[in-house]
Amino acid sequence: MQTVSENTCFGGIQGVYSHTSKACGGDMTFGLFLPQEAKDGPVPVLWYLSGLTCTHENAMTKAGAQGWAAEQGIALVFPDTSPRGESVANDEAYDLGQGAGFYVNATQDPWAPHFKMWDYVAEELPALITENFAIDGERQSITGHSMGGHGALTLAMGLAGRYRSVSAFAPICNPTASDWGRKQFTAYLGADESKWAAHDASILMRETGFDGPVLVDTGTNDQFLDLLRPETLADAAFARRQEGAIRMQKGYDHSYFFMSSLMEDHVSFHAEALYAD
C-alpha cells in the first residue's frame, strides 16, 4: 500500500492511498479520513460509496463529511467507483465501465476480469483498512450517493450483520426497472434477470429488509427522480414496517450541494448506531 497524500483535516488526517487489488486485478485508490481519536485506538467507520463518474476524490473534497465525522470520532472511507486503467474495459457512455462499477461482480466479458466492485468493497478493502489503520471492524456503517446509494443499500441488505446502519442520498432504488440499472446489469451480469435481484434495493427490501435503522433522503427537485424510483423502495420498506425513514427533501437536486446540506444529519444518524452497545 502506498500513501498518495495526507492532509491534516479537522484535527485528523485525510489520506489517499493506493494498493494492488486482487479483486479488481490492478491498482486501486481510496480516500480515508481518520479522526484524531484514531491515535488512541480503533474507531468506528462509515463507508461512503460514490456515484456515476466519481472517483475516490469527489466526496472527499465536496461532501463536507469530515467535520461531522471528526465531531463524532468516526473514520470515513471513500472507495473508487470502478477499476481503472488502460488495460481495463471501458465504454463511451458515462454510465457504463470505468466510473460506473455499480457495486457488482461482473460475470460477463469484457467486464468480468476487473469489475469486481462487490468483492472489493465487501471483502478486500475492509480487510486492508482494518489491518493497516486504527479502524474497528466490529463497528461499520455505510452510506452513498446515487449509484453509491444503490451500493450502500444492496451491500447492507446483502451482508446481514455487517453494518449497523445504512443511509443513502438520492439512491438508485430499483435498478432492475430503470435505465440506470437494466443496461449495466445486462452488460455486467448477463441477460438472465434472476441474477439481478441481489442488486436491487427495492427487491431486497421486500424480501429481507435490513436489521437496523435505514435513512434515505432524496430531493424533490432531483433531475433524475424517474431513474431513481424512491417510491418503489418506500413501498417495500413501509410494507415490511422497516425501521427508519425515507424522506423527500424540498427543493434539493442531485448535486453535492444536496449531500453537504444533509450530511450532519446522516453522520449523526450513523453515530447513534455505531456507538450503541
Next chain:
Amino acid sequence: MQTVSENTCFGGIQGVYSHTSKACGGDMTFGLFLPQEAKDGPVPVLWYLSGLTCTHENAMTKAGAQGWAAEQGIALVFPDTSPRGESVANDEAYDLGQGAGFYVNATQDPWAPHFKMWDYVAEELPALITENFAIDGERQSITGHSMGGHGALTLAMGLAGRYRSVSAFAPICNPTASDWGRKQFTAYLGADESKWAAHDASILMRETGFDGPVLVDTGTNDQFLDLLRPETLADAAFARRQEGAIRMQKGYDHSYFFMSSLMEDHVSFHAEALYAD
C-alpha cells in the same frame, strides 16, 4: 446578468451568475450563496476571495462555508480571480495572468485593458449584488485564501469603513518581498516599487491597520510558508496593537482541507462583527 445555475443548499440557494463587466472589459462569473433569510429582506454578506488558479467555483464546492453561513443568516460571494477569455492576456506560468489577478488594477501592458480586479471586487460587483439580490451593503465583511487572503487584507485596509471584519486563510502577507508578488507587481504595476505598497498587507498593517477585528490562520505544515511570510504581518500587527488574532494552526497545510477545518471559526468571527450594532 444571467443565471448559470441555482442549487438549493442548506435551505438557501447557491447560485452562479455571469455578467458583462465594465471594469474587466468582458464577461465575468461569480458564485453567490443566499441563506433562506434573504427571502425576507437584505442579509449581511461575507466576501470570499480565492487563490491562484481558482475560479469562482473552487471555494463554492470545497470550502464548506455555506452551512455555517446558513446558520448565521449570512450571504457569501465568490468572485473569480481574474478576467478570462481568448481576448484576455495570459502567461504560461500558473501565477501570472488568468487565474492570478492579485486583486490589483493593472497599469502595464498587456494586462491593463482587462486586469482591474481591485475595481471589480471593490466597486462593480458590490454594486451589482446589492442591486440585484437581498444583500445589505452596510454589513459587509471579507475573507480569502492565499492570493485571496492577500486580496481580503489589502481591500479591508485600503477601503476604510467598508468591511466590518477581515480574515484570511494562509494569506500572502508580504508580496513586495516574495516571489508571490514581486513578479506579478512588476508585470501589472510596473517596476516602480512605490506603486506596490498599497497592495502589501504587511506595509498597510504597519501604516494604517484595520479599524475592526482581524483573524489570520496559517498552517504550520503549509508548503508555501516562505512565500506567505506570516511573520511579517504578525510583526506589523503586534507593533500597532491591532485588534484580532494571527494564529499558526498545527499540522495544517495550504489545501482546502485546512480551510474547511477552520471555516466554522471564521464565519462565526465575521457574524459577530456583522451583527454588532
